[in-house]
Each structure stands twice: as C-alpha cells, then as structure tokens.
Amino acid sequence: MTETIRIATIGDADAVTALTRSAYAKWVPVIGREPMPMQADHAAMIRDHRVDLLLVGQDLAALVEMVQGDDGLLIENLAVEPKFQKRGYGRKMVAHAEQLAVCAGSAVVRLYTNSQFEENVRLYLSLDYEIEREEPLNGGVLIHMFKHVS
Template sequence: MTNLRLATPEDVGAIEAIAREAYEPYVSQIGRKPAPLVEDYAAMVDRGVTDVAEDAGGICGFVILMLNGGARLDNVAVSRRSRGKGVGRALIAHAERMAQEAGHDEITLYTNEKMTENLALYPRLGYRETHRATEMGLNRVYFAKALAGHPAKPPRHRSRENR
C-alpha cells in the first residue's frame, strides 16, 4: 500500500535520489541536464509544495504542485523499484485533487519533447496538448486538463527559468 503525504526535510535525500534515477537517462537525449536534476528540492519541501509516496520500502515517488498563478504540476517522479505499480498515476491524481480543492478549474504541465514516454502518458490521463514552444533552448510540450467538469483553457502560467 502506498501512502501519500506532505514531504518533510528528512525526505529530501530520497527525493533527490529519485529525481536522479528518473531524469539522468535524458541528459544524453536533451544534450544537457533537465531542470529536475538541478532543482533545489530542500527549498521545494520548505515551501510546502512537495508531496511524497511512501510504501514499505520507503519513499518511492514525489510530486511538486505549484498553485500560484494557476495550478501547475511541476514535477513527478517515481523510483525504479516502484515503476509500473501505479505510483506515478496516484501522485498525478493526488496533485489534481489538491488543485481542485484549492479552487482551480484546470491543471497544466509541460515536458520536454524528448521525453516521449510523457507525451504518450499525459493524453491517456486526460491531458490535452495545448502548444509547443522553444524556451531557454528547450523544446517543450504544454498540456492542460480540466478539473471539476470545467473545459480546459490554454495554460496561464509560463515556464520557470531552466525548465
């Protein structure tokens, strides 16, 4: 059974390790480190925007949800040992619930076009591609999903630096 909870400072090391597992394979495809490899996870935990999935083996995934200026799923990653077990989907559904509870009618996200697994996954979870853009030398694909029966609107929030 997987428990979802707000991350604590004690979780930062596990979050960083999961981010390395999830994103290091993309360095050669993208030609540089993706933003999640240079993220300050301690700061994200301190801001209270990071939740973790935990099972009997410990922390097995995390999600970062930004709720300022709209709801944006900023990052989701799952440990190798837990991939294919529904942890990522549970974390995304958790972020969607939190966004809805915070009064948002949609949630947005973006991914690098080289992360082809994500390009296939998000539409299966109800996200629709809204646009593509090259920002800071990165080719990004933006998605949105309506929450609470509202039609999705184009993303209101633009990317952060290094994303």
C-alpha cells in the same frame, strides 16, 4: 505493501534529490544534458512549494511537486523511482494532484514536459491532458499541457 502519501518535510530533501536524480537519469542521453529537475534545489522546492511523497512500505517510490497559482495548480515535477516505474504510481500521483486542485477550488491542472520525453507526453495525453503550447527551451521544446478538473 502499504502505500502512503504524505507531505514532504525539509528532512526529506536528500531523499527527494536522490529520487529525482534517479528518475530523470534515463533522459540525460536523450537530451544530452541533465534535465532541469536534476539540478533543482530540492530543499528550496520543499520549503517553497507543496511536495507530496508516495511511500511503498518504507521506500520512497514517487513524488509530485505542486505550485498553486491564480490560473490553477501547476505540477512542477513528477518523479517515480525507476524500480517502481510501470506500476501506475505516476498516474496515482497525477490523480492525487488533481484531487488537491479540486479541493483548493482550482478548475485547471497544468504541467509541462520536454518534447523528447515521449513516454511522458503519451502518459499525460492518456490522462486527458491537452497540449496548450510549445516553447523552445535549452535547445529543445517544452510542451505545456493542461486539464480541466472538477
């Protein structure tokens, strides 16, 4: 199947909401509440940030939401549709964000995840992200990570 990455438009908001809710649903029993991305205003996210979509054929498989800041590019949200998980699409979207950061002249990519999302923490560590700090949030711990890119 053909894989295509494109920038999301406001017309994609419902699909982005559905994918995000589906991707994060497995974490609700782990943390006892909906993770913050499930509660986000995805139309505003598309309007205010850059959101790139990975399509496999006609199916929306993954997305990455990015915010360019003075201290580098922040990956605000990375989500992979469950039926497309374990195929390398999360890694592909992180690499895509890193390439965009380099093209924008950013030397650092930042992201964060809940400490209880152990699978995500392992993924980011395997991609050479380092833990910068930990922060208490909503009864849990948010792990801030970064990677130098060039």
